[in-house]
Amino acid sequence: RTRCCGPTRAGPAMNCRAEVLEVSVEARQVEEAMLAVLHTVLLHRSTGKFHYKKEGTYSIGTVGTQDVDCDFIDFAYVRVSSEELDRALRKAVGEFKDALRSSGSDGMGQISLEFYQKKKSRWPFSDECIPWELWTIKVNVVNLANEQERQICREKVGEKLCEKIINIVEVMNRHEYLPKMPTQSEVDNVFDTSLKDVQPYLYKISYQITDTLGTSVTTTMRRLIKDTLAL
Amino acid sequence: AMDTDLSSQDRKDLDKFIKFFALKTVQVIVQARLGEKICTRSSSSPTGSDWFNLAIKDIPEVTHEAKKALAGQLPAVGRSMCVEISLKTSEGDSMELEIWCLEMNEKCDKEIKVSYTVYNRLSLLLKSLLAITRVTPAYRLSRKQGHEYVILYRIYFGEVQLSGLGEGFQTVRVGTVGTPVGTITLSCAYRINLAFMSNRQFERTPPIMGIIIDHFVDRPYPSSSPMHPCNYRAGEDNGAVYPSVEDSQEVCTTSFSTSPPSQCVFTVTKAHFQTPPPVVTDTLKVPVMGLAFSHQLSSSRLSCQPAALGVGSADMGYPVLFAGGLNAAHPHQLIGPGKEGGVPPVPSQPAHGTQADQERMCTPLDGGHYSAATPSSSEDTETVSNSSEGKCGSPHDLLETIFIRKVGAFVNKPINQVTMANLDIPFAMFAPKNVELEDNDPMVNPPDSPETESPLQGSLHSEGSSGSSTGNTHDDFVMIDFKPAFSKDDILPMDLGTFYREFQNPPQLSSLSIDIGAQSMAEDLDSLPEKLAVHEKNVKEFDAFVETLQ
Numbered sequence: 001r002t003r004c005c006g007p008t009r010a011g012p013a014m015n016c017r018a019e020v021l022e023v024s025v026e027a028r029q030v031e032e033a034m035l036a037v038l039h040t041v042l043l044h045r046s047t048g049k050f051h052y053k054k055e056g057t058y059s060i061g062t063v064g065t066q067d068v069d070c071d072f073i074d075f076a077y078v079r080v081s082s083e084e085l086d087r088a089l090r091k092a093v094g095e096f097k098d099a100l101r102s103s104g105s106d107g108m109g110q111i112s113l114e115f116y117q118k119k120k121s122r123w124p125f126s127d128e129c130i131p132w133e134l135w136t137i138k139v140n141v142v143n144l145a146n147e148q149e150r151q152i153c154r155e156k157v158g159e160k161l162c163e164k165i166i167n168i169v170e171v172m173n174r175h176e177y178l179p180k181m182p183t184q185s186e187v188d189n190v191f192d193t194s195l196k197d198v199q200p201y202l203y204k205i206s207y208q209i210t211d212t213l214g215t216s217v218t219t220t221m222r223r224l225i226k227d228t229l230a231l
Numbered sequence: 232a233m234d235t236d237l238s239s240q241d242r243k244d245l246d247k248f249i250k251f252f253a254l255k256t257v258q259v260i261v262q263a264r265l266g267e268k269i270c271t272r273s274s275s276s277p278t279g280s281d282w283f284n285l286a287i288k289d290i291p292e293v294t295h296e297a298k299k300a301l302a303g304q305l306p307a308v309g310r311s312m313c314v315e316i317s318l319k320t321s322e323g324d325s326m327e328l329e330i331w332c333l334e335m336n337e338k339c340d341k342e343i344k345v346s347y348t349v350y351n352r353l354s355l356l357l358k359s360l361l362a363i364t365r366v367t368p369a370y371r372l373s374r375k376q377g378h379e380y381v382i383l384y385r386i387y388f389g390e391v392q393l394s395g396l397g398e399g400f401q402t403v404r405v406g407t408v409g410t411p412v413g414t415i416t417l418s419c420a421y422r423i424n425l426a427f428m429s430n431r432q433f434e435r436t437p438p439i440m441g442i443i444i445d446h447f448v449d450r451p452y453p454s455s456s457p458m459h460p461c462n463y464r465a466g467e468d469n470g471a472v473y474p475s476v477e478d479s480q481e482v483c484t485t486s487f488s489t490s491p492p493s494q495c496v497f498t499v500t501k502a503h504f505q506t507p508p509p510v511v512t513d514t515l516k517v518p519v520m521g522l523a524f525s526h527q528l529s530s531s532r533l534s535c536q537p538a539a540l541g542v543g544s545a546d547m548g549y550p551v552l553f554a555g556g557l558n559a560a561h562p563h564q565l566i567g568p569g570k571e572g573g574v575p576p577v578p579s580q581p582a583h584g585t586q587a588d589q590e591r592m593c594t595p596l597d598g599g600h601y602s603a604a605t606p607s608s609s610e611d612t613e614t615v616s617n618s619s620e621g622k623c624g625s626p627h628d629l630l631e632t633i634f635i636r637k638v639g640a641f642v643n644k645p646i647n648q649v650t651m652a653n654l655d656i657p658f659a660m661f662a663p664k665n666v667e668l669e670d671n672d673p674m675v676n677p678p679d680s681p682e683t684e685s686p687l688q689g690s691l692h693s694e695g696s697s698g699s700s701t702g703n704t705h706d707d708f709v710m711i712d713f714k715p716a717f718s719k720d721d722i723l724p725m726d727l728g729t730f731y732r733e734f735q736n737p738p739q740l741s742s743l744s745i746d747i748g749a750q751s752m753a754e755d756l757d758s759l760p761e762k763l764a765v766h767e768k769n770v771k772e773f774d775a776f777v778e779t780l781q
Binding site: 040043044047048049051059060062063064065066067069074076077078080081082161162165166168169170172175181196197198 | 281355
């Protein structure tokens with residue numbers, strides 16, 4: 001299986017649609033809030049597994065869904081029923097949360113979910129990753145003084161996330177560019193076929209922690225989820 | 232060159248897609264309001280029966296209802312499929328929460344490929360629907376349903392009716408899919424007043440009545456389609472949906488409590504009230520809020536007449552009770568006298584009018600999986616006043632209300648001196664006949680009888696009043712009292728309800744009555760210099776006292 005390519009080519013010039021969401025949450029809400037957003041996006045960007053048949057036709061597997069209740073937020077969301085996918089997202093979000101915590105700054109950062117297509121290049125050039133959709137969630141961690149504020153925060157963040165879900169659905173409904181449905185030989189350039197029950201578009205998750213001055217201190221850490229799964 | 236008209240195969244496919252899309256839409260919405268978390272499995276091998284490549288279960292009753300509503304038609308311009316989600320409380324009040332609309336408009340996309348693009352976009356739209364159904368306010372309400380309220384759904388086909396959602400409802404668009412025959416639009420209009428109602432309100436016991444009543448709207452279009460509860464599972468105990476209607480005739484709460492179904496209240500509109508005849512001239516008439524009769528309040532000048540009141544007696548008529556504790560939005564409430572002296576029969580239905588159209592709570596279809604949600608009585612929409620008026624005589628009698636009140640309401644007389652008829656309490660004759668000694672009543676923990684007269688008693692006894700208490704010829708009002716729930720039997724059948732009512736409209740202070748007031752004011756003014764002199768003399772004492780407080 002080919003390893004994925006190097007850094008993605010620069011975004012906007014490549015006709016990549018970019019959406020930015022912002023949330024202010026308590027430290028303990030970071031994980032659930034991130035998962036809610038990422039899962040909602042991936043719900044829309046995952047299909048059933050393709051099964052190619054002769055003559056270039058294919059059939060598509062079935063995507064199941066499930067409700068997830070948040071513990072620290074008055075909120076619930078729907079995610080794709082895929083433990084592998086959930087694990088991958090939790091791993092990425094967990095790292096983001098840890099980085100936020102240990103940064104010691106005001107607790108600002110952002111996590112990005114990028115959908116890309118692979119374009120094969122001739123040797124010695126590595127394959128290109130061409131993003132076609134980029135979701136950025138900017139996170140601001142707040143510290144609350146007492147239980148009453150925390151309770152209000154639970155509700156407020158829940159309401160905010162409802163708005164975010166509506167925003168995400170709006171974007172999805174625009175029916176803008178989506179990669180063409182690939183032939184069997186091309187499917188790995190468009191979809192992540194490594195999961196056993198669902199097939200999301202190829203994606204990568206990265207994050208940045210912002211210091212108090214607003215500049216990016218830590219280098220962008222790129223994680224290729226496919227790699228982490230392969231470990 | 233592509234044929235601009237849809238091929239017949241494409242047309243057939245498209246119709247099928249739209250039909251199943253509509254059915255799946257209904258399933259997603261109703262399942263999202265069941266009050267439970269939904270979980271379906273992904274399957275890598277296509278099963279062939281999962282429309283739109285999504286694992287969405289089909290609840291048979293829901294499909295049945297949807298098909299019934301569609302009646303073989305498809306959403307088209309002007310013919311929308313609507314799923315109405317509403318909330319119904321255990322008292323029978325209901326409120327529309329959301330209307331999900333699947334509409335078709337005329338904007339056609341001739342170029343789009345039916346079997347591929349339209350299908351996939353419909354699949355995407357269903358995913359959006361899954362996501363959006365969890366973010367409207369009704370979702371959280373539906374997760375908490377079962378004890379005090381249930382969530383109902385109703386499917387109808389035709390014109391969208393949004394009037395039941397109250398003012399300022401919001402709309403969220405789930406998405407659109409263009410097809411060669413029109414653009415499919417899926418959206419939700421939802422009541423937002425709920426957004427201000429913390430979900431915690433529904434975890435407490437009522438009152439939620441006030442809120443519900445404000446939003447209660449008579450349906451302008453009596454719908455032909457019945458309502459169904461969203462939680463459909465048979466055999467499971469979905470939680471006690473409604474408290475059972477008590478048939479005990481003993482329990483009849485007074486109207487200041489929030490009204491459980493067993494309460495004997497009758498709803499009468501304002502139009503039935505007339506001004507009562509003036510009573511004692513030297514009393515003050517205190518207009519009572521909302522009702523058009525004067526509640527004769529004065530201290531001791533209230534006359535008392537232990538009239539032999541029986542139901543149907545011409546004097547008695549239909550007594551009226553005003554309870555200030557009610558939510559102002561409540562319809563005026565009466566307490567009916569009932570058939571025997573004192574205790575009315577409890578109506579078998581809740582008194583509050585529910586909406587006129589059919590609202591089936593538990594209609595088992597195809598094998599009955601609905602929880603038996605309501606006692607059948609809640610479907611009865613006629614207000615009880617209709618029936619009770621027939622029992623109790625003409626509306627004119629409404630005003631023969633007699634307020635019976637004797638001096639010394641708190642006087643603690645030995646029980647054997649106390650008889651029902653001449654007890655110094657209001658509604659004496661309507662108290663239960665058997666006044667038990669407190670010892671026999673395990674709930675009773677009687678207070679110590681007051682040694683001194685209470686200030687109120689003082690006012691009740693103001694000048695020359697005691698005479699009139701025996702006059703008893705002036706019949707003002709009678710308030711019929713029944714044992715309020717959870718009140719106790721005292722030595723005196725002065726119970727909580729009576730006490731509350733009585734002291735919620737306390738007698739006017741005598742000094743406030745006009746004729747006396749002026750007099751005493753003059754007296755006060757005259758006595759001022761004298762008082763001042765006394766205070767001046769004791770100034771040191773006062774100062775010392777103030778010191779001790781600091």
